[in-house]
Amino acid sequence: MKATLALTRYQLALLVRSQRWLAPLLLYVGLLAVGVRAGQPVLDSLGLAAAALLPVAAWLVRGCVTAEPTAARHCAAAAAGAWRVHLAGVTAGAVMALLFGCTGAGVVAWLSAPRSTDGSAAVPLLPAVAAGLCGVLACVLTGAAVGALGNRPLIRSRGYAVCATLLGSVAALALGASPANAAVTGLVHGSTRGEVQVPWLALLAAVVVAGLAALAACVAAARRG
């Protein structure tokens, strides 16, 4: 655990200093700038802030698991085991995405109006933000799962990996079976009806999905660092 924490700190340092976070951040800011307007219903905007985070999280995870040159990765793998190095990369990407998401949700909640979609019902702001953060976390986890499955070591070729990450992100947002889709839909439906639904079930499913995806990627990393 200690080694994994130290590795995650190392991966975060690499991410921050390599500026691989900058492009995903611009994407996130761009999506929010296009989709969110001041005075719009809060749950709708939070749903968008969560959904926009999914491809961003997948991109950040890709940035982290491909950050180190092979030789440096081998050095870290010898020190702590290849699976821990990989787990730390996925975790670092998810942590950064979560940071974006929490900030984004905060800004969105501040800009939006605490009303239902048709403006008829008041939506309590604090529970709405709590539900929004749950959605953010569900989307970060699902995005991290996409990033973990769509990149090294499971998909080694850069072209295929980028395609898999992109298509995987779209699929994870669009398909009804995806926890991210369920979480965002829950927020938007809540907005229509003017009541806050915290997407617990979607969050739980996202935890399971992210855990399984990370497990698969880490097992593959341990097979061939």
Place this chain on the structure above:
Amino acid sequence: MRLENVGRRYRAGGPWVLRGVNLDLRAGTLLRVEGGNGTGKSTLLRLMAGIDAPSAGRVRARPRTRGYVPERFPAALPLTALGYLTHLGRVRGLGKRAAAEEGAAWLERFGAGQYAATRMRELSKGSAQKVAVAQALVGSPGLLVLDEAWTGLDQHARTVLDTVVRGRVASGATVAFVDHDPARLAGAPDLTVRVAPGGLVTAAEPVEGVRRPAMTRIEALGAPGAGAPEGLPGSARPRLAPNGELALTVPEADSDAALRALLAARPGWHIRSVRPLGEREGDSA
């Protein structure tokens, strides 16, 4: 650590890069791996270091802390040399300050102390290699794997690395290395193996002396000014203090003979303690 019937191939049904490798490496073994280009030397080292997993067989009892020096270390990391070493030290369980201090000390020892605050990508190839060597040594890992680590180092750093490797082996670490120079650490390896095309690994030297024997430390007290006792086994290394205190380091197999010699000697020796030497104690032996 033991490699039991270890094999490696990079895809199912593909050719074996290594197969049927059996190695039994005690703590304190220095292993040299030889073989032509592309025979699987690096693969063997990566399997030992735990970077790769074997496709067949098992690696057992691998030391808990491991260090690996790759043959090329492209330093395209957005960290300073010392920052990188500190992170790696913390991964091996050191505290932040201890990791930084140890990292700085290794850089200093290899003559790269002035680059501690330099970004890795600005380092010359040789300096980057020094950082690569230093990261493997921070935290004193019990297994050190060197894949042509000397290549790219200047003469001073090569000599330092030779000394460090001997020191790590003496203090009970297992060290495996590949180097182009056949004279590298000449005489020091306990075992030399050769990787043949097709992945078979054979001992390149007679198996005698494969294992560095486990050592026993005997402490005894004799008359002040007494000389070393007669009849000690030739393998015993006595260290005698003027006040008559004797510290005797002897291979475990010869410890009984050494004790007999001490007890039979006149004037007699009083045995104070007999204990097996731990991993870290060989340095002072």
